[in-house]
Amino acid sequence: MSKILVTGGAGFIGSNFVHLALKDRPDWQITVIDKLGYAGNKASLDDVLDKIEFVKADICDQSAIDELVKNHDHVVHFAAESHNDNSLHSPWPFVESNLIGTFRILDAVRIHGKKLHHISTDEVYGDLELDDPSKFTPETPYNPSSPYSSTKAGSDLLVRAWVRSFGVHATISNCSNNYGPRQHVEKFIPRQITEILEGRRPKLYGTGENVRDWIHVDDHNRAVIDIMEKGKSGETYLIGADGEKNNKDVIEMILENMGQDPSAYDHVNDRPGHDLRYAIDNTKLVAELGWQPVYTDFESGLKATIDWYKANEAWWRPTKEATEAKYKELGR
Numbered sequence: 001m002s003k004i005l006v007t008g009g010a011g012f013i014g015s016n017f018v019h020l021a022l023k024d025r026p027d028w029q030i031t032v033i034d035k036l037g038y039a040g041n042k043a044s045l046d047d048v049l050d051k052i053e054f055v056k057a058d059i060c061d062q063s064a065i066d067e068l069v070k071n072h073d074h075v076v077h078f079a080a081e082s083h084n085d086n087s088l089h090s091p092w093p094f095v096e097s098n099l100i101g102t103f104r105i106l107d108a109v110r111i112h113g114k115k116l117h118h119i120s121t122d123e124v125y126g127d128l129e130l131d132d133p134s135k136f137t138p139e140t141p142y143n144p145s146s147p148y149s150s151t152k153a154g155s156d157l158l159v160r161a162w163v164r165s166f167g168v169h170a171t172i173s174n175c176s177n178n179y180g181p182r183q184h185v186e187k188f189i190p191r192q193i194t195e196i197l198e199g200r201r202p203k204l205y206g207t208g209e210n211v212r213d214w215i216h217v218d219d220h221n222r223a224v225i226d227i228m229e230k231g232k233s234g235e236t237y238l239i240g241a242d243g244e245k246n247n248k249d250v251i252e253m254i255l256e257n258m259g260q261d262p263s264a265y266d267h268v269n270d271r272p273g274h275d276l277r278y279a280i281d282n283t284k285l286v287a288e289l290g291w292q293p294v295y296t297d298f299e300s301g302l303k304a305t306i307d308w309y310k311a312n313e314a315w316w317r318p319t320k321e322a323t324e325a326k327y328k329e330l331g332r
């Protein structure tokens with residue numbers, strides 16, 4: 001029986017990880033720590049609360065983290081401030097959770113001799129040109145653009161230093177853009193779906209030529225489990241499922257799928273410093289760990305995601321108004 005501590009387990013990817021792990025690894029004993037910030041939603045775990053332990057606490061709280069890490073075998077660290085747009089007008093929570101919080105976890109893992117898997121993003125590599133045929137590899141130099149991605153890059157470097165200097169057992173994964181159920185309505189795909197459900201038009205930043213490499217959240221989390229079980233300490237694994245699409249095409253697909261005119265969207269103010277393109281080379285993950293994505297058809301994964309938001313209005317409704325009020329201030 002492995003005792004797994006999941007940080008940020010009330011967020012989008014963390015809550016989907018808990019659901020998947022309960023199904024695929026019934027011998028794991030799972031504890032979630034989450035501060036239930038604006039993006040944390042305990043309702044994402046409502047149906048499994050009797051199967052896990054839930055602790056409402058901040059990962060920056062040294063004594064809470066020390067006590068929890070001491071009593072577990074493996075920490076999987078999802079907790080972070082995760083939205084680029086927020087990081088552009090209030091960067092401090094990103095420095096706090098992503099850097100100081102990761103430091104607290106690393107130090108507890110070092111002191112108690114436990115294992116860590118650190119969840120990171122492809123955004124640490126910066127962006128690629130639209131016409132560049134190359135993709136990010138584990139050797140691509142770090143070149144983050146936003147306060148969000150720079151604090152994630154810093155957290156990765158802390159992990160690498162704790163492995164090298166203190167012999168901590170840790171792995172890192174850098175994944176591309178996730179989609180699926182239980183994603184906060186501030187993010188691109190859920191925002192557009194819920195705008196349409198509200199009878200409003202989707203909002204495309206700038207020209208919409210920007211490319212994201214979409215992966216279903218369950219494919220990401222299956223790779224995380226593979227890395228936790230088979231990954232080598234000190235190694236970085238890139239997770240992506242060859243899902244490159246530009247934002248304009250995705251908005252049109254959402255509109256069509258929801259029975260609307262595919263051109264019925266608005267262009268709004270662009271994001272300052274907006275990364276052009278992300279693309280992941282997943283060769284190492286596939287060759288060394290034998291991982292393969294299950295959701296290879298983006299349109300059917302997107303349709304299932306749209307259906308989830310249609311069926312779960314009670315989940316997203318409480319956060320929708322405040323999210324759109326924030327965007328209105330930014331002209332987006």
Ligand code: NAD
Pocket residue numbers: 007008009010011012013014033034035036037038039040041057058059060077078079080081082083096097101119120121122152174175176177178179183184
């Ligand atoms: P999210 O914002 O939906 O969830 C983050 C969770 O962490 C929330 O529940 C929040 O309450 C919690 N949290 C934040 N700061 C905390 C703190 N100081 N103490 C305790 N809990 C705290 O984000 P997400 O999209 O699920 O992302 C999870 C992780 O995956 C992040 O590390 C992110 O950088 C990474 N990631 C996300 C994507 C993506 O497409 N969403 C892609 C690659 C990597």
Ligand code: TDX
Pocket residue numbers: 082083084085120121122123176177178186187188189191203204205206210211212247271
């Ligand atoms: O309303 C919108 N209109 C729009 O055109 C929103 C919210 C976004 N966009 C664009 C900006 C991006 O090019 O869509 C793209 C995706 O935007 P986000 O969902 O904000 O994601 P992104 O900035 O690419 O970052 C995401 O993927 C990497 C996650 O939020 C990060 O946590 C992860 O590290």
